[in-house]
Amino acid sequence: MAQDHSKSNGPDLAQGIALSDLPDGGKLVGRCGDEQVLLVRRGTEVFAIGATCTHYGGPLVDGLVVEDTVRCPWHHACFDLRTGEAVRAPAFNPLACWSVEQRGDRIFVGEKRKRVAKKPTSGGAGQFAGKIVIVGGGAAGFAAAERLRREGHQGSILMLSDDEAPPVDRPNLSKDYLAGKAPSDWVPLRGASFYAKNDIDLRLKTNVAAIDVRSGEVVLADGNQTAYDRLLLATGAEPVRLTIPGADQPHVHTLRSFADCSTIIDQAKTARSAIVLGASFIGLEVAASLRARDIEVHVVAPEERPMERVLGPQMGDFIRSLHEQNGVVFHLEHTATGIDGTNMQLGSGLTLTADLIVVGIGVRPRLGLAEKAGLSLDRGIMVDSFLETSVPGIFAAGDIARWPDPHTGENIRVEHWVVAERQGQTAALNMLGQREKYTAVPFFWSQHYDVPINYVGHAERWDEIAVEGDIAAKDCLLRYKHKGRTLAVASIFHDLESLKAEMEMERQRAT
Known part of the structure; x- marks a missing residue:
């Protein structure tokens, strides 16, 4: 649940701070007017960005700086220090950025910078500007549509969802919203105006009956057909x-x-x-x-x-x-x-x-459309490292996708919210022709009363669980190992260590 960090104390950054108060690699929270600002120093550069994650308001000062990004300690969202862009789900909104000036041995934060939109991807040589159809209105489908427009794609985007509600923040449905601790306006991932403003044709209560891979058309349950140049299957899973x-x-x-x-x-x-x-x-x-x-x-x-x-x-x-x-x-x-x-x-x-x-x-992946279309299946839709299926031009993301995981060396399918969002983002880039491999380490969080559990990695089996700290005291980190190699880490109130474990897994590859 989001918290208000606006009353945090800190120096007036417009009046400046001593450079020595911000060592290389250090983070510091101050204020500019009524806003909280996070300063991050990397070598000779100092960045000034919004101090709280745009997902649930996590304090970024407690997060982890990785190269030119900062990661949220709560749910591992990632932001670009230079632009404020939310480069990795579960955050989508950017952070504000301020100008920074060094005078002598002091640092001063100036005006808030204006955001610069990315240039459109259509019109240039080799840039894809065709019609993209997304089947599914969950995490992966929304993240793909949002990322397509953020990347400047100017072709049409049609999003077909059999749900009666626009894409929602599903983790809240079993957590704070169900508990009565969150308002209803927290639930939609975006308001209705977002889809109109971004020219995303979101059609609710729309069932897809089939995919004609030869003609490149989606067949709706009412008999209507719609053509696509690129197709993303993001049908998710359904409860058993x-x-x-x-x-x-x-x-x-x-x-x-x-x-x-x-x-x-x-x-x-x-x-x-x-x-x-x-x-x-x-x-x-x-x-x-x-x-x-x-x-x-x-x-x-x-x-x-x-x-x-x-x-x-x-x-x-x-x-x-x-x-x-x-x-x-x-x-x-x-x-x-x-x-x-x-x-x-x-x-x-x-x-x-x-x-x-x-x-x-439990849930089961919704594979009916893929099976009827003749896509390669193995307890999920088989995709390559770019999330493309066995049929060129058709991609899959989220609960239905089984992909080659570089961390375990196996093909895996994972039913995690953040995984679905990040796969939707990667699929969007690849539908635009950017050829970016999906290499993110799986992550999920679970909330039980006042106890959050973070989990990074993927361990279907292990031969050792190394426990650091005290589980009963709600102060612990567990490493799930197989043949001495850490495959996953679960933690309670060890947020920074969880982020570090994620980073270590990213830098390792299965041998």
């Missing part, structure tokens, strides 16, 4: 549906869309008890959010420990204990067999009663 008797009742829900979240919130206003099926990240974030609304919560899941498959036994035990301290009752190594009104029967014979049931038992 509960198939037991009674699962179709109106108080049984999955959580994926803004409409799903709104329905759950409406029912939560009068509910006194809830059952969450599944001890996944989504399931337990929902449990925490419902507890914030003073609803009794029971969690039913077949595994022995929550999230052990991803985070290991130590962190799994901690997460269970954290939720139990906040009143959640677990029924692990149990499965539901039927729902009769407000009663849920478990395989063990136990019956639980709840006014509200939320099902979080």
